[in-house]
Amino acid sequence: MDTIYTVIKGDHTDEEQIRRAGDILKAGGLVAFPTETVYGLGGDALNPDSSKKIYAAKGRPSDNPLIVHICRWEDIYRVAEEVTEEAGRLAEAFWPGPLTMILKKKDTVPAETTGGLDTVAVRFPSHPVARRLIEAAGGFVAAPSANSSGKPSPTMAEYVAEDMNGRIDMILDGGAVGIGLESTIVDVSGHKPTILRPGYVTQEMLEKVLGEVSVDRTILDGSTAQRPKAPGMKYRHYAPKGELSIVEGDPEAVVERINSLCACAAAGGKKTGIIATDETFSRYKAASVKSVGSRGDEEAIARSLYRILREFDDEEIEVMYTESFPAYGMGQAIMNRLLKAAGHRIIRV
Numbered sequence: 001m002d003t004i005y006t007v008i009k010g011d012h013t014d015e016e017q018i019r020r021a022g023d024i025l026k027a028g029g030l031v032a033f034p035t036e037t038v039y040g041l042g043g044d045a046l047n048p049d050s051s052k053k054i055y056a057a058k059g060r061p062s063d064n065p066l067i068v069h070i071c072r073w074e075d076i077y078r079v080a081e082e083v084t085e086e087a088g089r090l091a092e093a094f095w096p097g098p099l100t101m102i103l104k105k106k107d108t109v110p111a112e113t114t115g116g117l118d119t120v121a122v123r124f125p126s127h128p129v130a131r132r133l134i135e136a137a138g139g140f141v142a143a144p145s146a147n148s149s150g151k152p153s154p155t156m157a158e159y160v161a162e163d164m165n166g167r168i169d170m171i172l173d174g175g176a177v178g179i180g181l182e183s184t185i186v187d188v189s190g191h192k193p194t195i196l197r198p199g200y201v202t203q204e205m206l207e208k209v210l211g212e213v214s215v216d217r218t219i220l221d222g223s224t225a226q227r228p229k230a231p232g233m234k235y236r237h238y239a240p241k242g243e244l245s246i247v248e249g250d251p252e253a254v255v256e257r258i259n260s261l262c263a264c265a266a267a268g269g270k271k272t273g274i275i276a277t278d279e280t281f282s283r284y285k286a287a288s289v290k291s292v293g294s295r296g297d298e299e300a301i302a303r304s305l306y307r308i309l310r311e312f313d314d315e316e317i318e319v320m321y322t323e324s325f326p327a328y329g330m331g332q333a334i335m336n337r338l339l340k341a342a343g344h345r346i347i348r349v
């Protein structure tokens with residue numbers, strides 16, 4: 001299959017491109033598009049064949065459900081059976097935006113889209129291209145991140161092309177995304193609201209609207225035998241090709257340990273990489289040292305993390321070390337993704 005690659009400006013000049021992409025989705029094809037979080041791989045959420053194609057293109061296990069994207073709040077009633085009071089309050093506070101809600105599903109949503117679950121994940125994105133595309137496609141677009149399963153989610157269309165060229169019908173290149181980590185997923189299907197995947201919308205922000213919100217403990221704890229409630233979180237994820245470890249502890253000791261670990265790996269013939277911060281960047285020695293941004297700037301860290309992991313892949317880095325970050329606020333999402341990328345390998349100094 002030839003994949004159409006088109007740069008989209010996001011203004012009135014791109015109407016023809018959006019219409020064409022919408023037609024592809026309506027006809028059961030796949031289109032990758034920018035959202036405010038990461039690039040999504042879209043298919044018609046109400047068409048079981050489209051969902052099957054998404055799993056095939058990504059190499060994604062079919063028990064890992066897809067998020068249904070809508071472009072009008074009231075469309076939630078077409079896919080969710082019971083829209084709880086909590087869901088209404090969260091939508092008012094955070095939609096359109098980087099928040100996904102889990103609710104009981106309606107029969108209109110095929111089992112292929114929800115990985116056989118009786119719940120459905122719904123999100124109303126804020127990115128103008130995403131919203132217009134969903135509308136052009138008829139209102140319901142299933143869209144997981146547009147990467148091959150297991151790899152870091154794409155924050156630029158170039159990375160989508162790397163993984164999806166020849167496998168999907170079209171890629172809309174709307175430039176680099178703003179947030180860089182996937183949406184927060186919160187289960188509001190009945191019992192106590194629970195965060196299944198942390199993201200830009202933090203626990204603190206959700207609690208301001210709902211009162212106490214629980215967190216699925218598998219998010220940061222690799223030692224528990226409990227299964228994550230979001231099926232996708234059990235898989236190896238966001239992972240670079242080489243081996244990444246997180247080094248945690250006193251900042252001075254972390255710099256020293258990372259340098260000695262890298263020296264050791266290099267002596268063993270391995271190509272090494274370090275994820276540093278602006279504050280420590282100049283103190284590290286490795287084949288490739290990259291800063292995720294200033295330690296205090298969580299938004300910058302979120303935005304650059306996946307790009308750096310992909311760059312390490314391009315540079316064929318075999319052994320990587322990263323500093324650790326405080327796991328509160330958006331740091332919860334950053335550490336969750338780093339822990340997954342590192343397969344929960346932590347070195348405490």
Ligand code: AMP
Pocket residue numbers: 064065066067102114117119120121143144145182183185196197229230231232233
């Ligand atoms: P992605 O779109 O690639 O970010 O992946 C979607 C994430 O949403 C995966 O981790 C899924 O397991 C999770 N998800 C989707 N639908 C549900 C659901 N009904 N219940 C729990 N988690 C879900």
Ligand code: MG
Pocket residue numbers: 144145153
């Ligand atoms: Mg994904």
